[in-house]
Amino acid sequence: MLVVKIGGAAGIDYTPLCANIAELHAAGERIVLVHGGSDGANQLGMRLDHPPRFVSAPSGHVSRYTDRQTLEIFMMATALLNRQLVEQLAGLGLPALGLSGLDGGLLRGRRKDTIRIVEDGRQRILRDDWTGTAHTVNTPLLTTLLDAGYLPVIAPLAVSAHGEALNIDADRGAALLAGALGAAALVLLTNVPGLLRDVYDPTALITHIPAAELEQFQPLAHGRMKKKLLGAAEAIQGGVPQVVLADGRRQQPLSRALRGEGTVIA
Amino acid sequence: MLVVKIGGAAGIDYTPLCANIAELHAAGERIVLVHGGSDGANQLGMRLDHPPRFVSAPSGHVSRYTDRQTLEIFMMATALLNRQLVEQLAGLGLPALGLSGLDGGLLRGRRKDTIRIVEDGRQRILRDDWTGTAHTVNTPLLTTLLDAGYLPVIAPLAVSAHGEALNIDADRGAALLAGALGAAALVLLTNVPGLLRDVYDPTALITHIPAAELEQFQPLAHGRMKKKLLGAAEAIQGGVPQVVLADGRRQQPLSRALRGEGTVIA
Numbered sequence: 464m465l466v467v468k469i470g471g472a473a474g475i476d477y478t479p480l481c482a483n484i485a486e487l488h489a490a491g492e493r494i495v496l497v498h499g500g501s502d503g504a505n506q507l508g509m510r511l512d513h514p515p516r517f518v519s520a521p522s523g524h525v526s527r528y529t530d531r532q533t534l535e536i537f538m539m540a541t542a543l544l545n546r547q548l549v550e551q552l553a554g555l556g557l558p559a560l561g562l563s564g565l566d567g568g569l570l571r572g573r574r575k576d577t578i579r580i581v582e583d584g585r586q587r588i589l590r591d592d593w594t595g596t597a598h599t600v601n602t603p604l605l606t607t608l609l610d611a612g613y614l615p616v617i618a619p620l621a622v623s624a625h626g627e628a629l630n631i632d633a634d635r636g637a638a639l640l641a642g643a644l645g646a647a648a649l650v651l652l653t654n655v656p657g658l659l660r661d662v663y664d665p666t667a668l669i670t671h672i673p674a675a676e677l678e679q680f681q682p683l684a685h686g687r688m689k690k691k692l693l694g695a696a697e698a699i700q701g702g703v704p705q706v707v708l709a710d711g712r713r714q715q716p717l718s719r720a721l722r723g724e725g726t727v728i729a
Numbered sequence: 730m731l732v733v734k735i736g737g738a739a740g741i742d743y744t745p746l747c748a749n750i751a752e753l754h755a756a757g758e759r760i761v762l763v764h765g766g767s768d769g770a771n772q773l774g775m776r777l778d779h780p781p782r783f784v785s786a787p788s789g790h791v792s793r794y795t796d797r798q799t800l801e802i803f804m805m806a807t808a809l810l811n812r813q814l815v816e817q818l819a820g821l822g823l824p825a826l827g828l829s830g831l832d833g834g835l836l837r838g839r840r841k842d843t844i845r846i847v848e849d850g851r852q853r854i855l856r857d858d859w860t861g862t863a864h865t866v867n868t869p870l871l872t873t874l875l876d877a878g879y880l881p882v883i884a885p886l887a888v889s890a891h892g893e894a895l896n897i898d899a900d901r902g903a904a905l906l907a908g909a910l911g912a913a914a915l916v917l918l919t920n921v922p923g924l925l926r927d928v929y930d931p932t933a934l935i936t937h938i939p940a941a942e943l944e945q946f947q948p949l950a951h952g953r954m955k956k957k958l959l960g961a962a963e964a965i966q967g968g969v970p971q972v973v974l975a976d977g978r979r980q981q982p983l984s985r986a987l988r989g990e991g992t993v994i995a
Contacts, residue, residue: 507805510777535809539773542808543801546886546894549831554892560833560870565815567826567879604826604877611873613833620812626820628812 464493464609464646465721466703468637468694469711470653471499471544476712477551480652483717484614485555493609495644496559497617497637498548500541501527507540508533518580518589524689526594528578529630534593537630538563541618548616560608563618564597565628567604570636572597572621572629595629597621597636600643634687634694642701649698650720651691652711657726658683658692672728674699695728705729730759730875730912731987732969734903734960735977736919737765737810742978743817746918749983750880751821759875761910762825763883763903764814766807767793773806774799784846784855790955792860794844795896800859803896804829807884814882826874829884830863831894833870836902838863838887838895861895863887863902866909900953900960908967915964916986917957918977923992924949924958938994940965961994971995 465487469480484494504527505515513536516528529537545561552559564570572595577588608615617640619633634651641649660667662685672680677696684692688708695706709725710716719725731753735746750760770793771781779802782794795803811827818825830836838861843854874881883906885899900917907915926933928951938946943962950958954974961972975991976982985991 535813538812539805539809542812543805546804546808546829546831547801550888550892550894552892553831553834553888556892558833561829561831563812563827565812565819565827567824567874568819604879607873607877608833611870613870622816622819626816626818626822628816 466641503540638698732907769806904960904964
């Protein structure tokens with residue numbers, strides 16, 4: 464069992480990934496594909512005169528401020544990507560089945576009703592935020608679908624205890640899924656070769672991080688890489704033996720990641 | 730087993746329907762909810778500077794001309810409605826699970842690569858159209874989900890033999906589903922009381938149509954009602970014993986439809 468997460472950045476060609484998934488699926492591998500959608504949501508928000516707003520937490524993590532309208536834009540943008548991926552996989556003959564974490568209580572989460580942000584050097588509180596953190600996977604639902612031969616493609620939403628839809632971080636959602644499903648590996652595909660010692664030098668790839676030392680590498684992570692390392696740490700804590708951060712922009716991105724071409728955390 | 734179809738017109742309050750579904754679900758009824766989304770797609774298309782274009786077939790049926798960009802707008806708009814419905818049902822404690830006909834090959838259809846239209850009194854051919862007609866239901870997938878206790882909420886897409894996403898008519902899709910699932914009834918909720926003898930007189934409701942005489946009532950149908958009667962006929966042909974066209978804008982719309990408040994075709 465593999466859990467694979469891909470980003471949703473503009474202009475990504477998903478053809479190599481889908482072809483690679485088809486190869487592994489044909490070889491009997493069970494795969495769950497999780498995707499992002501932030502960039503699509505940003506673009507759609509701009510076109511709908513509701514541009515994205517990003518906020519920084521005191522910890523330095525940057526996240527999207529999700530008012531209700533932004534949540535609906537996020538729902539639409541992630542659904543479009545989800546359906547495009549399902550369509551592309553279906554075109555290869557794969558029984559792809561798109562879900563969001565909202566469906567059937569697939570990902571249950573806690574809503575952050577208020578978030579503490581840092582703006583102009585000061586901390587303040589934002590309300591009406593529809594982001595959250597997933598904490599529980601409806602594993603029987605996924606197992607039922609996997610047993611029936613389907614390839615789940617999952618959009619980064621969760622459902623709160625009150626039934627509310629929540630925007631969640633896809634890397635951390637994928638980590639939670641990988642742990643719940645007992646995946647042999649979590650592969651986080653991105654648009655860089657992996658974790659870099661120097662963010663400006665793509666050849667400065669860190670090829671291996673012992674799981675116990677992951678914390679020490681956190682200072683090297685910038686921007687979204689912070690969430691990927693956080694997701695990696697959560698997956699390891701959840702019992703996933705191996706997490707690979709790897710480049711999703713090349714041929715056979717998944718097989719290459721599994722061969723260790725990237726940053727392997729184990 | 731009931732299959733219920735609701736429209737996607739602007740300003741619809743889905744609260745009464747969702748509450749009614751919760752009552753029937755609690756009483757042990759199996760329900761599949763199918764929704765439209767044309768109006769949401771029209772509005773989104775306008776906002777994204779890609780307004781809808783409707784075309785008339787020689788038969789008089791009016792349908793949306795769906796170029797690729799329109800298909801993607803349709804995907805987003807129907808997904809938003811799907812997720813809003815799932816969210817509202819989840820808020821009532823129901824295990825709603827959103828899918829489109831694309832997912833897991835739920836609805837397989839034929840693409841109309843070219844469509845014949847009537848424009849300014851002349852027939853011509855349009856290409857690059859992404860509409861289609863569903864012909865096959867993945868019944869085992871739905872049965873698996875229903876057996877596991879889920880309440881499927883289905884967006885009107887189908888998948889072609891080549892894996893392409895297709896915009897399908899939701900009334901006819903619901904009819905196909907009702908037949909495949911052996912539903913006791915198909916309820917088509919709309920914004921009129923049912924089929925009217927006089928489209929301008931909401932009190933001129935036709936309360937009962939013997940299934941064998943349905944054809945004779947076709948001339949009374951205008952606009953979208955044509956597709957509803959076509960769907961009703963297809964459901965009856967598919968073995969569904971009862972189809973009800975009823976008003977979705979009132980309290981307990983489903984229970985009232987099942988009590989015969991609407992146009993009952995049986």
